[in-house]
Amino acid sequence: MEEIQDNIQFQLTDELIEKVEVLVEEENDKDLKALLNEYHHADIAEILDDLDNDDAVYVIKLLDSETTSEILMELDEDIREKILKNLSTKEIAEEVEELDTDDAADMIAELPEERQAEVISYIEDHEHREEIQELLAYDEDTAGGLMAKELVKVYETWTVAGCLRRIRGQAKDVTRVHSVYVVDKHDKLIGRLSLKDLIISKSDTKIADIAKDNVDWAHVNDDVEDVAKVMAKYDLEAIPVVNDDQILVGRITIDDIIDVIRDEADKDYQLAAGISQDVEADDSILKLTKARLPWLFIGMFGGLGAASIIEQFNDNMGNFIVLLSFVPLIQATAGNVGVQSSAIVVQGIANGTIDGKILKRLFKEFLLGLVNGVAISLVAILITHFIFGTPYIVSITISIALVAVIVMAAIIGTFIPIFLDKRGIDPAVATGPFITTSNDVFGILIYFLIAKLILGI
Template sequence: MQFQISQELVEHICNLIEEGRDDELLLYLEDVHHADIAEIINELELDQATYIIKLLDSTKTSEALMELEEDVRERILDNLSAKEIAEELENMDTDDAADIISELSEERKQEVIGQIIDEEHAEHIVELLRYDEDSAGGLMAKELVKVNENWSVTGCMAEMRAQAENVTRVHSIYVVDDKNKLKGRLSLKDLLTASSKANISDVYIENVDYVNVHTDGEEVARIMRKYDLEAIPVVDEMGRLVGRITVDDIMDFMREEAERDYQMAAGISEDVEADDSILHLTRARLPWLVLALFGGFISVTVLGTFDTAMQEHGALFFFVPLIAAMAGNVGVQSSAIVLQGLANKSLRGSLFNRLIKEVLLSLLNGFALAILLILGGIFFLGLDFWFGLTVSVSLVAVIIIASLIGTFVPIVLDKWGIDPAMATGPFITTSNDIFGILIYFTIAKVILGF
C-alpha cells in the first residue's frame, strides 16, 4: 500500500522524539522508504528533523536529504557539523554530493571536503564542482561501469563485479581504450553469450551516443529523449570517459528548468520558493511589476492622444478592456507554442514561412471572433453597424499583430542568447496592450472620423 502521511503519524513521530524512545523510532522507520522519510521530515520542526537525520543510518538519510525541499535541507545542513555532512556525502553518488556541497558557503565547503575519508570520492566531488551546474559536467555522476577493449571476457566479468559495488544502478557498460577514451558500449547479452576466450574488442558495439562535459543540460535532455536513453556517457575535450548522466538526473534538471521558465513567464525574475523571505520575493517580482507599470503609463499616454474620441464616441472606451485582453491572450498563446518548439528543437522552416502561417492563422481566428463580436454587438448591445465594424476590424488587426509579436520576440531573444521564456507573461501582455490600444483607436479614427 502506498505510504500516506497524516497528522496522527507526524504527532506520533514527534512524541517518540520528545520522549527519547530511539529504539522504537528506529524500528518504526526501519522499512520506510527514504522518499517517505523526507516527506515526514518536511513536516517536522527543525530540531526534530535534525534529530531524525542524526539518528538514522547515513545510508538512508543521505538519500532522504536529496528528496527534501531545498529550504528545509539548507536549514538542516546548518545544524550539522562538517563531519556529519561529510558522512552523509560519502553515501551519496558524486553528482548528488556535489549538489549538496554547492549549497554551502565557500568556507563550509572546504571544511566538509576535508572531512571526507574517501579521498577519491572527495576528488570526484571537487571535479564536478568545477563545471557549470546546468552543463553535462555539472549533471553527471562519476560512478559507472567501464571495461577496457583489450580485456578478455573472463577478466571483464570479475572487474565489472568490483566496479558495480559502487554503482546504484547499472544502466550501461562502457568500453574504453588504454587512454580511457570512449570506444563504445557493451551489451550484457553479447557478454554472456560470448566465448570466455574472446576479447571485449570482439563483442562491443562501436555506436554509442555521448555528450561533452560542456554540453548544455537542455541539449542533453533532448538527446536522451530523442534516442530514449536511460543513461548517456560524458566525455571531456580529449574524448576520455569521465562520467554518465542517468534519466533520473535529467528529469530533475528538466523539472527545475520548467519551474524557472514558469516563474519567468509569470514575471518572477529569480528562482524563489513560497517560504522565502519577503525581501527575496519582492526582489524577484518587483522588476516585472515596474515594467508593467511603465507599460501602463504608455497606455495612458496613448489613450490621451485620442481624447476627442471620448467626447464624440465615448462607447469606444467600453471595449478597451476587450481589445487589450484579446491582444494579451493571443500573444501569450503564440509565444507559448514558439517556446515549446525552441525547447524541443522542433521549430523548423524559414521565418518568412512562419510569418505567412501566423498571419493566416490570425486571420482565421480573428474573422471568427469578429463575426461573433459584430453580431453580439448589434443584436444584444444595440450597436450601430459602423461602430460594430470598427471594433471587429480592430479586433482582427490586433490579433494579427499580437500573434506576430508573440511569435517573433521569443525567436529574436533566442538568437541573441537570451532566455526566450522572458518573452511570455508580463512582457508580451504589456507590449500587446500598448499596440492593441494604439491600433484600436487608429482604426476607429479612420472609420468613424473623429
C-alpha cells in the same frame, strides 16, 4: 518473503506527521526508528519537509548516515540548507562519504564557501575526496557538473570472463550498472556493452568483438539541456562523459536528466506566467515577491502607457466613452492572442520542432490571426450592436479593430521569441507579461487609430 510494498500508495498524512512529532517530543528513539524504517528515504524526506527545523535535525541525527545522506538529497533545498547549518563539519563529511560523487559534490556546492574546504578536508576516503573536487570544478549547468564518477569501465583487450570478474569488483561502488564502457589502453572511450551482452556471450569472447562502437557520449562542457535532449531523443538510460582528449571521465544517468527536464519545463512555465527565478509555492513571501513584482511593474508601465495613449485621443463625446468601455475587450484579446502565439513558438523551440523559416511562420500566424479575428469580430458585432445597443458604426469600428489587433498580436507573439532565440536569448522570457504588455499597448494604439479614421474622434 514478506508481503510486498506498494509505494504508489504512500500518502503524507497529518496523522503521520503528528505521530513523528509526538515521538520526537517524547525522545522515543526506538519507536521513531522503527516507524521511519518502514519508509523509503524519499518518503522520509517528504515527512521532514513538513516538520519544524529542530525536529528534522533530531531525526537526521538519530538515523544512520547511510539513510540520512539519501534523505538529505531528496529534501527541499531550503530545508536541506537549514538542517546542514545544524550539523557539524564532521557530520556533514560523514553524510558526503555515503553519497555518490555527483550528489556529494552538489551537497558541498550548496554550503557557504568557508565551510566547503573544511568539509572536503574531513572526507576520509582519499579517492572519493579527489573525485568530488574534480566535479566541483565544473559549471553546474554542464555535463561535467551533472555527471558522477561512478561507472564500470573495461579494456577492449579483456575477455568476457575476465571482464565479469573485474566488474564484480567495480560494480559494488556503482548503484546501477546501465552499460559497461569500453576504453583503450589510454582510457579513451571506444565503445560500450550492456550487461545483457556480457551475460549472453561466451566467456572466452574478446570484449573488442562484442563491444558496440556507436556509443553516444557527451563532452564535459556540453550544456545539460542539450544532453537531456539527446538522451530523451535516443532513449538512453546513461551517457558516458569524455574530456577534450576523448578520455572517459564520468557518467550521467537518466534519473538526473529527468530532474533537468522537469526543471526546464517548470522554468518555462513560470516565465510564461510572469514569475522569474525558480520559486515554489512554499517559498517565503520575500522570495516570491522578488520573483513576481518585476513582472507586475512591466504590466503596470504598459497600463500607464495605455492611459497616456488614451489621453491623446481624449474627446469628451458620447462615442469616445463608448469606445473607452471596449478597451478591456481589445486589451484582453490582444494579450491572449500574444501569449498563445508566443507559447507555441517557445515550446517548438524548446522541443526542437521549429526550423528557421521565419517568414513562412509569420505568414501562417497572419492567416491564423485572420481566421480567429474574423470569428471573434462577427460575434462581437452581433453582441455589441444587437444586445448592448452600441451604434452600428461603433460596432463596426470595434470589429475592424479586433481583427487588426489579433493579427498584430499573433505576429508580435511569433516574431519576438524567434528573434530572441536567434540572438541567443532564452525565448521563454518573451512569453507571459512581456508579450501581454507590449500587445496591450500596441493594441490600444491600433484601436484608437482605427476609431479616429472611421469615427473621426
